[in-house]
Amino acid sequence: MELTLDTPLDLHLHLREQEMLSLVAPFSAAQFAGGVIMPNLVQPVDNLERLRAYRKEILAACGDLPFTPYMTLFFRRYSRNELLEARDEIIGVKLYPAGITTQSEGGVRDFDRIGDTIALLEELDIPLLVHGETNGFVMDREHEFLPVYQWLAETFPRLRIVMEHITTAEAVALLDRFDHLAATVTLHHLMITLDDVAGGLLQPDLFCKPIAKTPRDREALRRAVFSGHPRLFFGSDSAPHPRHKKECCGCAAGIFSAPVALPMLAQLFEENDCLERLDGFISVNGRNFYRITPLPRQVALERIPWQVPEQFETVRSFLSGKTLSWRLKNQPETTGNH
């Protein structure tokens, strides 16, 4: 049995740099026609020169695989000219509150002072992508940030806003209040709760930001995604860390889900009797909201059990060691080790 997906997109993706970029980019490029590339490198991507160089590195890392990197600029105060010049080369600007996640120290500290830049984004019709968390108690951070989304949506009624990697029932509910608000959902937040991270033995491989929430939250995400909400689309937030950074005292946050994204999504949608809605989640909804027309690309899965390797070079993958019911057709020889 085969499943052919039409131009699947990963609309929230961390590809890192250098050796790590070379290691991880092919996994995304093998499955997706394109992806929205996060700009929080060690040195954030906050100018056009750097963005162009990074884009080139990504394309080189993808080799012959036809993958379109949709680039984003790291939010700072930009001038009108800067944004005008960047406009055709970016899909949006990504805003991080300061210190909220990996390499976000240069993020926003004072939302009252960024209204002028956001007004420019609205005027130039450049989407704003937001990591929506406060610095509060870890389980409440997204919930506490929702008033900022509401303020943005009310103050800038023509700005397209993407709530990135939402994890709570309340964020799902907010989506229905504003047509110009959309959200990405990761694979792992459709699958795990805090129980999987810290309910039995502690599982550093499942530690991510935003942290996995409650069964009730997961249920709200699943219901909205599996029912085909038109402003929810897939963003893996795949974020590789070398294994030693997941095991030392003080483990980095981030789940590397790129190698398993499409097969596991197909399995999830099939298990929930909504396989016909998978194209919406992984392609149509995002294309509509972003108004992009990626080069068409068919990606085929086949219904052959696939055991995910324990490790890909230095990085452990989400679901490593597990057996999935679908695999990529013509699965490339991976460098994984069992």
Next chain:
Amino acid sequence: MELTLDTPLDLHLHLREQEMLSLVAPFSAAQFAGGVIMPNLVQPVDNLERLRAYRKEILAACGDLPFTPYMTLFFRRYSRNELLEARDEIIGVKLYPAGITTQSEGGVRDFDRIGDTIALLEELDIPLLVHGETNGFVMDREHEFLPVYQWLAETFPRLRIVMEHITTAEAVALLDRFDHLAATVTLHHLMITLDDVAGGLLQPDLFCKPIAKTPRDREALRRAVFSGHPRLFFGSDSAPHPRHKKECCGCAAGIFSAPVALPMLAQLFEENDCLERLDGFISVNGRNFYRITPLPRQVALERIPWQVPEQFETVRSFLSGKTLSWRLKNQPETTGNH
């Protein structure tokens, strides 16, 4: 400046066996006149022969230090004769719901079927110590268990019940409904929340069961302890794991706080202007509830900054590397490494 504590007790303590017992017991014996010893060894302590042998091993591991191990039996269905015979050699029976924490697989699966044994405990005036968690969502497990405490307290009105290592505001509130209900509180639950475990980098060293809860819960614990609640007493729940069990994929739960317990408690009570209530928390309240009269022993702290070693042989301590404002007088040469 010196602080002399009168017969301090650690009323919830894991000492393990063999090499680990030899390593960790002296830390407790150096600071405490006695401790309530948990019975969840790999092979649970559920008969008198085993209990006597374990007690001997503990005394041997303490060497010349005058430390009284108050022994507990692992809850199972016991006969009247078994309990009668054990009565003078135990401080109580410790109940674990099945599978809820380290080595609790042999715990209770069906509370409806243990009423007869609990009635015997009540009749023989043997306290029941309880690890009060369900198998539910990790942040809700203690809260969900409270109806079981309430059922126990209402059904067995003369049974002394200890809610072990409570972590929630709701458990504190329950304490006030029944005079025959008491609770232990750990050092770490007075200090950390889930934020410390998973709010920044993931910290396996701070992963424990019950998991650290919310700032609101910690505040309720602190308020009750620092105000001198007469049925709250100290139980460190110090639970050493060799370092490799805290770092591999799947880290064991447990914080090893024995080496820092008294100095850090003194610092906490001092910072909260209630140093005069420390004796109640670490000695008087527990002695009164358990009706025990340990051999008097004065333990002195001195106000000299002390940097906690990074590691004690194979085990990392709570607060390792931190500098505390008090230290044990005549601090023994530790085997710690900076």
